[in-house]
Amino acid sequence: MTTRTLPQTRPRVLTGDRPTGRLHLGHYFGSLQNRVRLQAEGAELFVVIPDYQVLTDRDVADRLAEYVEELLLDYLAVGIDAERAVIFTHSSVPALNQLLLPFLSLISAAELHRNPTVKDEIAHSRQSQVSGLMLTYPVHQAADILFCKAALVPVGQDQLPHLEVARTVARRFNARYPHAGSPLFPEPQALLSELPLLLGTDGGKMSKSRGNAIALGASADETARLLRGAKTDTDRRITYDPQRRPEVASLLRLAALCQGRDPHSVAEQIGDGGASALKTLVTEAVNEHLRPIRARRADLEADRAHLRKVLSRGNTRANEVAEATLSEVTEAMGMRY
Numbered sequence: 001m002t003t004r005t006l007p008q009t010r011p012r013v014l015t016g017d018r019p020t021g022r023l024h025l026g027h028y029f030g031s032l033q034n035r036v037r038l039q040a041e042g043a044e045l046f047v048v049i050p051d052y053q054v055l056t057d058r059d060v061a062d063r064l065a066e067y068v069e070e071l072l073l074d075y076l077a078v079g080i081d082a083e084r085a086v087i088f089t090h091s092s093v094p095a096l097n098q099l100l101l102p103f104l105s106l107i108s109a110a111e112l113h114r115n116p117t118v119k120d121e122i123a124h125s126r127q128s129q130v131s132g133l134m135l136t137y138p139v140h141q142a143a144d145i146l147f148c149k150a151a152l153v154p155v156g157q158d159q160l161p162h163l164e165v166a167r168t169v170a171r172r173f174n175a176r177y178p179h180a181g182s183p184l185f186p187e188p189q190a191l192l193s194e195l196p197l198l199l200g201t202d203g204g205k206m207s208k209s210r211g212n213a214i215a216l217g218a219s220a221d222e223t224a225r226l227l228r229g230a231k232t233d234t235d236r237r238i239t240y241d242p243q244r245r246p247e248v249a250s251l252l253r254l255a256a257l258c259q260g261r262d263p264h265s266v267a268e269q270i271g272d273g274g275a276s277a278l279k280t281l282v283t284e285a286v287n288e289h290l291r292p293i294r295a296r297r298a299d300l301e302a303d304r305a306h307l308r309k310v311l312s313r314g315n316t317r318a319n320e321v322a323e324a325t326l327s328e329v330t331e332a333m334g335m336r337y
């Protein structure tokens with residue numbers, strides 16, 4: 001086998017979402033908007049749908065095909081370019097998964113156990129016991145990021161510890177296996193948005209798997225119902241105070257982002273109207289902002305064959321890139337027989 005380095009003409013961006021349900025407002029303001037912006041600025045966008053990682057916090061990954069389709073609909077509806085982006089499923093790219101082996105050797109067991117996001121996910125896990133996959137999945141994510149040598153990773157706040165793992169893997173690999181010329185792996189940077197942690201209706205991180213999310217594909221009525229049940233507090237006067245009133249602040253920021261204004265001004269507008277006026281305003285702002293996205297999503301739903309084609313093209317391209325990187329890795333490690 002000879003080393004094949006594919007030409008990399010545009011800066012690469014990698015992100016992904018587990019196929020565990022429909023994407024929600026946290027994804028949209030936490031990461032999707034940045035993906036679309038970077039794509040418009042000329043970046044080559046890679047989007048991983050990590051189907052193996054569904055098993056980090058549950059024993060069986062059910063409804064995978066359905067959830068993968070939902071993600072594809074969400075991506076295309078928010079403006080990810082079906083022609084240019086590389087959207088792929090983990091299990092379809094064997095060379096990417098093989099990178100996990102050398103990468104695991106570069107991270108200590110103590111480092112795996114210390115990861116604060118993994119600790120939070122263990123607390124919400126549906127498994128009675130912590131699996132090896134749960135502990136090691138941040139290293140799997142390092143493989144997702146490094147296989148395409150992504151420079152930027154637009155993510156929510158919960159991903160920062162994992163980005164640190166990816167940076168550590170890149171640094172240690174480069175130091176342990178010096179490569180002719182420049183280091184093999186660039187150190188990827190996280191890109192946080194203005195709203196890196198949107199709270200869900202229960203006051204915890206909005207998550208697909210925690211029953212507290214407002215999906216991009218939800219109807220206007222469903223959105224209203226979910227927001228009516230959102231946790232707030234008993235203080236009637238609405239103020240923007242993220243430290244003392246995190247739930248109210250998260251709702252104010254959501255409305256502010258939807259309407260392109262400042263959360264303080266939204267709070268002032270509501271004044272003594274209390275939580276119910278706040279929820280009404282947020283519902284209108286969200287439904288208004290998502291209206292065109294939801295309309296596009298409904299159109300896309302009519303053409304499932306197109307969705308499958310987008311994924312199949314993405315998988316082909318991801319395999320080319322992963323095989324080239326794996327070839328460089330095994331060569332750097334002296335695995336040439």
Ligand code: ATP
Nearest residue numbers: 017018020026030155156196197198206207208209
């Ligand atoms: P699950 O509950 O299945 O883990 P999730 O909602 O946490 O689903 P992920 O697929 O784990 O979504 O995360 C995909 C991306 O979306 C990550 O970059 C993550 O940081 C970001 N993200 C997820 N939830 C939020 C949120 N509430 N606010 C901002 N960003 C978020």
Ligand code: MG
Nearest residue numbers: 018158207208
């Ligand atoms: Mg998650």
